[in-house]
Amino acid sequence: MALFVMIIRKMVQNKWLVSSMFFGILMTVALVGTMPIYSEAILSRMLVKDLETFQNEKGIYPGTHWSMIGFYNETSEKRASLIAQMDRFMAAEAAPGFGIPVKELVQERRTKSVSLIPPGTEQDTKKSRQSATLRSYSEFEDHIKLEDGRMPAKQPVDGVYEVLVTDQALANYKAVLDTVFLLKADKIQGNLKIKPVGVFTKKQDDDPYFRNAGLSDMNSAFIIDEGLFAQEFIKGNRIPVSASGWFFVLDYSKMELRNVSQFIDTDKAIRAKVKGKIVQFQSEFNTPALATITEYFERAKQLNKLMWSLNVPVLIMLGFYMFMVSNLIVDRQKNEIAILRSRGAARWQIVLSFAIEGLLLCAIAWAAGPFIGMGLTKVLGASNGFLEFVQRSRMPVHLNDQAFLYGGIAAAVSFLMMLIPVVLATRVSIVGHKQQLARMQRLPFWHKAFLDVAALAVSIYGLTTFNSRLKDLKSLGLSTDDLRIDPLQFVMPALFVLGAGLLLLRLYPFVLKLVYWIGRKWWPPSLYATLIQVGRSNSQYQFLMVFLIMTIAIGVFSAGAARTLNNNTEDRIRYGNGADFVLQAQWQNDKPPPPPPGAPPTDTSLTAPKVIHYLEPSFDPYMKLPGVEQAAKVFVKEKATFASGEKSGVAMLVGVDSDDFGRASWFPNKLLDYPFYEYLNLIAADPRAVLISRTLAEQRGLKKGDTIYVGWEEISSQPFVVFGIIDYFPTFNPNPPIGSIDASDEETKQNAPMLIVGNLSRIQFQLALEPYQVWLKMKPGYSTSEFYDGIEKSKLGLTSIVNTREDLNKAKNDPFLLALNGILTLGFIISILISFVGFLLYWILSLKGRTLQNGIMRAIGLSLRQLIGMLALEQLLTSGVAILIGVAIGNLASLLFVPNFQIAFNPGSLVPPFKVMFAAIDFIRLYSIVIFMLLLGLGILSYMLSRIRVHQALKLGED
Structure with a gap:
C-alpha cells in the first residue's frame, strides 16, 4: 500500500508528463479500436445498400428465406407430426436466429394435384380434365383485397369447400364465381367439391408477403382457409398433403455485419432440419440475399487489412510519442533512479514501480x-476526401468484442513502450548518470544502428516491386473487379518518410555548423546563442523534429493519395458516361412486333424489311426538362464498317453536332495535343470531315487527308475525309479488352477498339436515320427528383437513363474509398494533436530546464522581445526546418509512390490515363492547421517567458 501511495504522489508531482503519456495511450487505444468498429459499420451500410440495389434491379425482395418439404408415402399422422414439429422449429428457433426483425412468417400448405370436373360434364375423360392444387397461407386475408365476390366460409357449406382464386385462374379454368367443381384423384376420401366465391389480388403491389411478384404461381391453385385446411386435409387427410413451406420476410434494412454469421448459420440449420425430416430427398430452398451476404466476409478481411496498413504511419508516430514522453519522465527521475540503485535497490523493484504506474x-x-473510437468512427463516416467532410446518413456504429481486443493489444504495446526507457535507465549507476549529463551530444540509437538507411532501402525495394507489378498488370491486361488497394502501398511510403527524415536529420548538424562557421563574425548575440544552443543540444531536438517531419510528410502524401484516387475515380466515371445524363428513347419504326408468348416461331426474314425505318421524335422536350443547361444528339453505332483502299474493318461510329456536343459533353483538359474543341471545329468546317482514333490510324495505316468509306449492315458505305487523329474521345476506350493481349507482343495489338467521329447531319442524310442518344449537361445545383418528374410529365418514352451523379455517389460510398478518405483524415488529425501535445510538452520542459539561463539573459540586459525572438529563432531552426523537410519528403513520396495506386483500378484499361493530382485547397487546409499549431505553441511559450521573474531565477541558481 505504501508503494502504491508513493506511485500516486509521484504521478501527481509529474501530472503534466503523466497526462501527456495518458493522452498518447488513449489515442492509440481509440485509434486501434476504430478499426473493427468502422469495418463493421461501413460494411453493414454497404450490405444494406447492395441489397437495396439487388431489389431495384431484379425486382426481388432480398430479405426472404424460403424452404419447403415435399411428402411422398408418409402416413397422414406422420405428415401432421412433421408439419407441427417444423412449425415449432421455424417460429421458436429459426425466426430469432436470423438476428434481424421478422416481418412475416408465412406457412404454406399444398395438397397433391387433383383433377377438376366442371358441373354438367357428361363424359369424363382424362384428356378433358384440368389439374389444380388446394393451398392455404397463414394470415392470407391481411394481404389481399377482393376484386369480386366474397370471402370464403371457414367451414364446408353443404359439403362444398369455398375457395379464393385469381382472375387469371378463373380464365384458365373457363369458369365464373360460384361454379362447383368435383375433385378427382387417387386416395381422395369421398366426393369432394370446391366452389370459387371470390377473386383476389394484392392489397399492395410491392408486398414481399408474396414470393412471386405477379401471382403466377397461384394461377393453378385454389386458396382455402388456413384453419379449414389444417382440419380437413392435414388432420382429416381428405386429400393427401404434398408439401409444406415456410417463407420468412425479414427486415433486411436492419442487417449488419454482426448479423451475417447468424443469418448464414440459421440458413444452414434450416436446411439441415428440413433434410433431416424427409425420407425421400424432396425439398426446396431459396435465399436471394445469400450470395450478396457471403461475399462480405472476404470484403471484411480486405477492409481490415487496408485499415491496418493505413494506420501504420500513425501507429509508428504514436509509438515514437509514447517513447519520447516516457523518456522525458524517466529523464526527470534518472537522478532518483541512480541514487536508489546506488543504495541497494534492485532493478526489478524500480521497474515494478513504473510498471504499476x-x-x-x-x-x-x-x-x-x-x-472514444466510436466517436472517431463517426468522423470517418463523414469524410468525403482528405480533411473534407459531408453530411451523410448515420452509420450503424456499435461497440464489439474486437474493439476491446484490439484496444487491449494496443494498451499492452503502449505499456511495453513505456517500460523500455525505464529498463535502460536502471542499468546506469550514479557515476554513469553524471557522465551522461556531461555528454549531451551522444548519437541517437537509430543513427548508430543506421535505421534510416535500412528503412530507405526497404521502401525503395517496395517501390521497385510495385513498379514491376504495375508493368505486368498493364502488359497482361489483368483486371480487378472492385477498388482494391495493396496494404503495402501505405507501409512503404511511411518507411520512406521515416528513413528520409532520419537521414536528413543525420546531416542537419553539419548544416548548422556550416551556417555557424559562415557568419561567426557577423551574427548578433541572440542568433549566436541560438545556434550554439541548437548545435550543442541537437540530440534533444531529434524526437520533436522526427514528429513534425512524419506528420507533415505523411499529411502531404495522404492529401496527394486521397485527391488522386478520388479525382481519378470521378474522371473515369465522367469520361465513361460522357455527360451528366445520357438518355435513350424508343422511336417508332416499321419493324414487325415480336410474336406473342407461346406462339410458334416464324421466319422473320420473310416479313421484316431489310432496312428498318424510324420516325424521329421531337427534340425540343429535352431542352425544356428541369435543370437542363445543354442537350446534344449523339448517334452511336457500335459495329460500323469502314474501308480505305484495300484496308477495312469494324469500328464504333459516333455522329455529333459539334457545337452542341462540345457544350454538353465532359472531357478532361490536356488529354489531347490540342484543346478538345479545336478537334470538333475541324469536323464542323466540312460535313465530310471525320476524326479517327489513333488505334485505327496505326492498325490500318491511315493519315490525315485520306478518304474512308463508312457504312453498316444493309447500309451502303459513303465517303468521308480524315481531318484529324485523336487518342481519346468521350466514352471511347482505346485499350484492348482486358486479358485479350500481351502488350509486349506487337502482333496481338490489332484488336484494339477503333473509332470514327463524324457529322450527325451527314450520317443521317447519306447513311440512315436511326435512334440516337441524348446527352444532357445540367445546371449547377439541379434537382434530380425534379428532373425525373419532368421526364414523367413529358412522356418521353425512355428505354434507358445513365445518371452520372448517381454513379459518382455509388463510387464515393465504396467502403474502400470511404476507409481511405476517413482514415487518412483521422490519422492526420490525430498526428497533429499528438505532435502539438509533444511540441508543447517538449518546449515547456525545455523552458523550465533553462529558467536560470533565461533569467541571467534578462539580467544582463536582454529584453523580453529579444528573448522571444531567440525562442522564435530556435523554433525556426528546429520546428521550421522539420516542417520544410516534411514538405519536401512528402512531395517526393507522393511523386514516387502515388502513381502505383493505379493498381487499385484496371491499369491496363484505365481511361483517362492515371494522373497524380494535387489540389491547392488540400495544402491550404494542411498548412493552416500546422501554422496554427506552431503559432499557438509560440504564444503559450511567450506567455511563459513573460512570467519569468529575474530575481527568482537567480535565487534558484544560488540554491
Whole structure:
C-alpha cells in the first residue's frame, strides 16, 4: 500500500508528463479500436445498400428465406407430426436466429394435384380434365383485397369447400364465381367439391408477403382457409398433403455485419432440419440475399487489412510519442533512479514501480478508448476526401468484442513502450548518470544502428516491386473487379518518410555548423546563442523534429493519395458516361412486333424489311426538362464498317453536332495535343470531315487527308475525309479488352477498339436515320427528383437513363474509398494533436530546464522581445526546418509512390490515363492547421517567458 501511495504522489508531482503519456495511450487505444468498429459499420451500410440495389434491379425482395418439404408415402399422422414439429422449429428457433426483425412468417400448405370436373360434364375423360392444387397461407386475408365476390366460409357449406382464386385462374379454368367443381384423384376420401366465391389480388403491389411478384404461381391453385385446411386435409387427410413451406420476410434494412454469421448459420440449420425430416430427398430452398451476404466476409478481411496498413504511419508516430514522453519522465527521475540503485535497490523493484504506474494508465485507456473510437468512427463516416467532410446518413456504429481486443493489444504495446526507457535507465549507476549529463551530444540509437538507411532501402525495394507489378498488370491486361488497394502501398511510403527524415536529420548538424562557421563574425548575440544552443543540444531536438517531419510528410502524401484516387475515380466515371445524363428513347419504326408468348416461331426474314425505318421524335422536350443547361444528339453505332483502299474493318461510329456536343459533353483538359474543341471545329468546317482514333490510324495505316468509306449492315458505305487523329474521345476506350493481349507482343495489338467521329447531319442524310442518344449537361445545383418528374410529365418514352451523379455517389460510398478518405483524415488529425501535445510538452520542459539561463539573459540586459525572438529563432531552426523537410519528403513520396495506386483500378484499361493530382485547397487546409499549431505553441511559450521573474531565477541558481 505504501508503494502504491508513493506511485500516486509521484504521478501527481509529474501530472503534466503523466497526462501527456495518458493522452498518447488513449489515442492509440481509440485509434486501434476504430478499426473493427468502422469495418463493421461501413460494411453493414454497404450490405444494406447492395441489397437495396439487388431489389431495384431484379425486382426481388432480398430479405426472404424460403424452404419447403415435399411428402411422398408418409402416413397422414406422420405428415401432421412433421408439419407441427417444423412449425415449432421455424417460429421458436429459426425466426430469432436470423438476428434481424421478422416481418412475416408465412406457412404454406399444398395438397397433391387433383383433377377438376366442371358441373354438367357428361363424359369424363382424362384428356378433358384440368389439374389444380388446394393451398392455404397463414394470415392470407391481411394481404389481399377482393376484386369480386366474397370471402370464403371457414367451414364446408353443404359439403362444398369455398375457395379464393385469381382472375387469371378463373380464365384458365373457363369458369365464373360460384361454379362447383368435383375433385378427382387417387386416395381422395369421398366426393369432394370446391366452389370459387371470390377473386383476389394484392392489397399492395410491392408486398414481399408474396414470393412471386405477379401471382403466377397461384394461377393453378385454389386458396382455402388456413384453419379449414389444417382440419380437413392435414388432420382429416381428405386429400393427401404434398408439401409444406415456410417463407420468412425479414427486415433486411436492419442487417449488419454482426448479423451475417447468424443469418448464414440459421440458413444452414434450416436446411439441415428440413433434410433431416424427409425420407425421400424432396425439398426446396431459396435465399436471394445469400450470395450478396457471403461475399462480405472476404470484403471484411480486405477492409481490415487496408485499415491496418493505413494506420501504420500513425501507429509508428504514436509509438515514437509514447517513447519520447516516457523518456522525458524517466529523464526527470534518472537522478532518483541512480541514487536508489546506488543504495541497494534492485532493478526489478524500480521497474515494478513504473510498471504499476503504466498499468494504471493503460487500464483506464483500455476502458475508455473504444468508446472514444466510436466517436472517431463517426468522423470517418463523414469524410468525403482528405480533411473534407459531408453530411451523410448515420452509420450503424456499435461497440464489439474486437474493439476491446484490439484496444487491449494496443494498451499492452503502449505499456511495453513505456517500460523500455525505464529498463535502460536502471542499468546506469550514479557515476554513469553524471557522465551522461556531461555528454549531451551522444548519437541517437537509430543513427548508430543506421535505421534510416535500412528503412530507405526497404521502401525503395517496395517501390521497385510495385513498379514491376504495375508493368505486368498493364502488359497482361489483368483486371480487378472492385477498388482494391495493396496494404503495402501505405507501409512503404511511411518507411520512406521515416528513413528520409532520419537521414536528413543525420546531416542537419553539419548544416548548422556550416551556417555557424559562415557568419561567426557577423551574427548578433541572440542568433549566436541560438545556434550554439541548437548545435550543442541537437540530440534533444531529434524526437520533436522526427514528429513534425512524419506528420507533415505523411499529411502531404495522404492529401496527394486521397485527391488522386478520388479525382481519378470521378474522371473515369465522367469520361465513361460522357455527360451528366445520357438518355435513350424508343422511336417508332416499321419493324414487325415480336410474336406473342407461346406462339410458334416464324421466319422473320420473310416479313421484316431489310432496312428498318424510324420516325424521329421531337427534340425540343429535352431542352425544356428541369435543370437542363445543354442537350446534344449523339448517334452511336457500335459495329460500323469502314474501308480505305484495300484496308477495312469494324469500328464504333459516333455522329455529333459539334457545337452542341462540345457544350454538353465532359472531357478532361490536356488529354489531347490540342484543346478538345479545336478537334470538333475541324469536323464542323466540312460535313465530310471525320476524326479517327489513333488505334485505327496505326492498325490500318491511315493519315490525315485520306478518304474512308463508312457504312453498316444493309447500309451502303459513303465517303468521308480524315481531318484529324485523336487518342481519346468521350466514352471511347482505346485499350484492348482486358486479358485479350500481351502488350509486349506487337502482333496481338490489332484488336484494339477503333473509332470514327463524324457529322450527325451527314450520317443521317447519306447513311440512315436511326435512334440516337441524348446527352444532357445540367445546371449547377439541379434537382434530380425534379428532373425525373419532368421526364414523367413529358412522356418521353425512355428505354434507358445513365445518371452520372448517381454513379459518382455509388463510387464515393465504396467502403474502400470511404476507409481511405476517413482514415487518412483521422490519422492526420490525430498526428497533429499528438505532435502539438509533444511540441508543447517538449518546449515547456525545455523552458523550465533553462529558467536560470533565461533569467541571467534578462539580467544582463536582454529584453523580453529579444528573448522571444531567440525562442522564435530556435523554433525556426528546429520546428521550421522539420516542417520544410516534411514538405519536401512528402512531395517526393507522393511523386514516387502515388502513381502505383493505379493498381487499385484496371491499369491496363484505365481511361483517362492515371494522373497524380494535387489540389491547392488540400495544402491550404494542411498548412493552416500546422501554422496554427506552431503559432499557438509560440504564444503559450511567450506567455511563459513573460512570467519569468529575474530575481527568482537567480535565487534558484544560488540554491
